[in-house]
Amino acid sequence: MSKAKTFRGGIHPAGNKELTSTQAIVAMPAPAEVTVLLKQHAGAPCRPLVKKGDVVNKGQKIGDSDEFISAPVHAPVSGVVKAVQPSRDPAGSIVQAVVIENDGEERLDPSVQPHPDLDQLDAETIKKIVREAGIVGLGGATFPTHVKLSPPPDKKIEVLIINGCECEPYLTCDHRLMVEQPERVVFGTRALMKALGVEKAYIGIENNKPDAIAALEKATADYPGIEVVPLQYKYPQGSEKQLITAITGKEVPFNGLPMDVGVVVNNVETAAAVQAAIQDGMPLIERIVTVSGEGVRHPQNLAVRIGTPISEVIAAAGGFIGTPKQVIIGGPLTGVAQPDLSVPVTKCNTGILVFNELKRPSKPEPCIRCGRCVDACPSFLLPVTLAHLSDIGQYDKALELGLLACVECGSCSYVCPAHRFLLQSILVAKREIEAQRYKKTS
Numbered sequence: 001m002s003k004a005k006t007f008r009g010g011i012h013p014a015g016n017k018e019l020t021s022t023q024a025i026v027a028m029p030a031p032a033e034v035t036v037l038l039k040q041h042a043g044a045p046c047r048p049l050v051k052k053g054d055v056v057n058k059g060q061k062i063g064d065s066d067e068f069i070s071a072p073v074h075a076p077v078s079g080v081v082k083a084v085q086p087s088r089d090p091a092g093s094i095v096q097a098v099v100i101e102n103d104g105e106e107r108l109d110p111s112v113q114p115h116p117d118l119d120q121l122d123a124e125t126i127k128k129i130v131r132e133a134g135i136v137g138l139g140g141a142t143f144p145t146h147v148k149l150s151p152p153p154d155k156k157i158e159v160l161i162i163n164g165c166e167c168e169p170y171l172t173c174d175h176r177l178m179v180e181q182p183e184r185v186v187f188g189t190r191a192l193m194k195a196l197g198v199e200k201a202y203i204g205i206e207n208n209k210p211d212a213i214a215a216l217e218k219a220t221a222d223y224p225g226i227e228v229v230p231l232q233y234k235y236p237q238g239s240e241k242q243l244i245t246a247i248t249g250k251e252v253p254f255n256g257l258p259m260d261v262g263v264v265v266n267n268v269e270t271a272a273a274v275q276a277a278i279q280d281g282m283p284l285i286e287r288i289v290t291v292s293g294e295g296v297r298h299p300q301n302l303a304v305r306i307g308t309p310i311s312e313v314i315a316a317a318g319g320f321i322g323t324p325k326q327v328i329i330g331g332p333l334t335g336v337a338q339p340d341l342s343v344p345v346t347k348c349n350t351g352i353l354v355f356n357e358l359k360r361p362s363k364p365e366p367c368i369r370c371g372r373c374v375d376a377c378p379s380f381l382l383p384v385t386l387a388h389l390s391d392i393g394q395y396d397k398a399l400e401l402g403l404l405a406c407v408e409c410g411s412c413s414y415v416c417p418a419h420r421f422l423l424q425s426i427l428v429a430k431r432e433i434e435a436q437r438y439k440k441t442s
């Protein structure tokens, strides 16, 4: 185990995964009402395909876009459309959403049709199924999967990497999926390999999950093209660029993409979603959510319909113990604190964490120039400088210093003894630049 591969830099936060890592996934009953956001993926928002009063079926497409970088959304329950209205997303933005009153009938849409054997599907058909199922990166990035499967002709893909690291503290949804349903991950991996036309895939798993490594080694025994790779337990091992370096030894260029070194990375739950889309014909209407933290009564992993209010997910895990000081969607390092618990679960919702004490002081101290943020940065950036340039609005200078190479891992904020909001400042600069570019092109 000590020879497991890894990357340079990174941090070792307390994992706190034991709260949920040994408990089986529980299916949460569908709620009385779901709010399906029309933008819960990277790229263009969907336009609604339904209106108030329409009767919809479970699995029916209710939003779509003509843009290539986008992903359709589907009804997670059967019922009646109560409204198409603006709604707040977990990141705090206001987006359009379809609100559906659940009729409890679980009436399947006729479009939900299992597809023939994988052997009978060609690459283009698999990409089409993935696109129509609304599958996006379920590790949190939500980049549409059909786009990753369609690199430009000059980018030859040689290797698929399936990301089973789940390096962020508290989260165990991927871990439980790998232990309980490894054959789904393997089927999805084979389908993704076929779509990309590659002969080799690696499934990278941190070595703090020996049961997941054993389950996938067994499930891949008949597929010599798929290799399970144990990796060191270190944050952010699951970040794409760090994962590629650890497994292949290749370095993704500073402002480049995995495809620049012939690699595509997908998360284990994304692979399982591809299996469901092919073998069950079911689009992405549900995901596994880790509900954990000291402030929740029964920490566990729940299979939750997209659009369920997070307050109901917490209630399904037994509700609060005491008075919560902070509820975070996602992991503690990269997640977003929620002032409003009515926001719905989205495709990127890996976790809901409840804390009765703030994990970090809310007031930063002045920088003491200790350099710890620089040592921790896995992208070899100067976080303190980037954050300062963002704070004073000098985004162009931050760009020159490699701002876009930041993988948004939060390691710099975590190690900072002055508790400076480094990641938050860097994110402001990244979002500002993205908004400026969008304005110029639209």
Ligand code: SF4
Pocket (backbone or CB within 6 Å): 376, 377, 378, 379, 380, 381, 382, 383, 405, 406, 407, 408, 409, 410, 411, 412, 413, 422, 423, 426
């Ligand atoms: S600058 Fe970005 S990549 Fe570097 S440690 Fe901070 S959040 Fe992570």
Ligand code: SF4
Pocket (backbone or CB within 6 Å): 366, 367, 368, 369, 370, 371, 372, 373, 374, 384, 415, 416, 417, 418, 419, 420, 422
């Ligand atoms: S870790 Fe914090 S205190 Fe140390 S140099 Fe970076 S920003 Fe300054």
